[in-house]
Amino acid sequence: MKLICIGRNYADHATELGNAVPKEPLFFLKPDSSVLPHRHPFYIPAWTRDVHHEVELLVRITRNGKCIAPEFAHRYFDEISLGIDFTARDVQAQLKAKGHPWEKAKGFDGSAVISRKWLPKSRWEEEGWEKVPFSLKKNGKEVQSATAESMLFHVHELIAHVSQFMTLKMGDVLFTGTPSGVGPVADGDELEGFLENEAMFRVQVHG
Ligand code: ZN
Numbered sequence: 770m771k772l773i774c775i776g777r778n779y780a781d782h783a784t785e786l787g788n789a790v791p792k793e794p795l796f797f798l799k800p801d802s803s804v805l806p807h808r809h810p811f812y813i814p815a816w817t818r819d820v821h822h823e824v825e826l827l828v829r830i831t832r833n834g835k836c837i838a839p840e841f842a843h844r845y846f847d848e849i850s851l852g853i854d855f856t857a858r859d860v861q862a863q864l865k866a867k868g869h870p871w872e873k874a875k876g877f878d879g880s881a882v883i884s885r886k887w888l889p890k891s892r893w894e895e896e897g898w899e900k901v902p903f904s905l906k907k908n909g910k911e912v913q914s915a916t917a918e919s920m921l922f923h924v925h926e927l928i929a930h931v932s933q934f935m936t937l938k939m940g941d942v943l944f945t946g947t948p949s950g951v952g953p954v955a956d957g958d959e960l961e962g963f964l965e966n967e968a969m970f971r972v973q974v975h976g
Contacts, residue, residue: 770940772799772881773931774825774854778920778946785949794922794930797871799854799944803881810973811879813954817857820954823947824905824913824962827852828924829887830941837932842925845937848889851903851962851969853882854944858953883942884962884969899923906961907954915948 776795777783783790805811813820827850834845854875861874890898904914917924924945931937954960956976962969 770801770942771935771938772801772803772942772944773935773937774799774875774944775922775927775946778922778927779915779948780921781919781949782947782951783921785951790921794927796927796931797875799876799881802878803876805879805882805972807885809879810975811855811882811954811960813956813974813976814857814877817860817874819857819859821856821858821951822905822907822912822954822960823854823856823951824903825852825854825944825947826850826903826917826924826964827883828928828943828945830928830937830943831939833936833938835932835936837929837937839923839925839929842928845928846890846924846943848887849898849901849964850884850887851964852884852942852944853905853960853962853970853972854947855880855882855954856951881944882960882962882970882972884964886967886969888964888967901965903962903964905950906963907952908959909961912952913948913950917945919948920946 857874899917958974
């Protein structure tokens with residue numbers, strides 16, 4: 770199982786980090802060892818001083834496919850969920866400055882929160898799942914919120930783009946990028962994710 774993560778998929782987040790808005794989707798991978806086990810706290814690694822939360826809408830691939838056309842991409846996922854792409858922002862900045870890959874800053878143990886709940890997109894058949902609001906609360910205060918409607922590249926385009934380069938396999942999870950409001954986490958923080966008004970995960974941070 771691979772985790773495919775999209776970078777800079779919301780204009781407001783690209784701007785807050787001083788990045789240009791991309792002309793095509795930007796993606797990277799996290800290894801399966803990065804998944805934070807359910808009910809486990811997130812431990813800030815000793816080698817970073819600046820881990821950021823990035824709440825993201827998740828899509829789980831249900832069929833194998835390559836070179837998928839955007840108009841058929843909807844057939845490759847049935848459910849959506851919510852997660853966090855924890856990022857060691859200080860290490861990422863050093864890697865970016867050198868033009869090096871981001872894996873150390875993005876793929877470390879525990880850096881991928883995946884909710885245990887997956888919600889069928891058929892639940893929003895009429896209005897469209899893209900309109901469903903999602904959010905992250907840090908210590909009870911909302912810090913990030915968006916809907917998929919404000920993505921620069923729709924999930925269907927993401928699936929089409931990524932599958933030109935790598936075969937998507939059943940069980941792969943797509944992290945679709947984070948909206949603005951990312952920020953550091955500290956010892957004692959509690960992070961809670963919501964999709965529509967449903968609580969999707971709660972993560973305790975230890976430093
Ligand atoms: Zn991210």
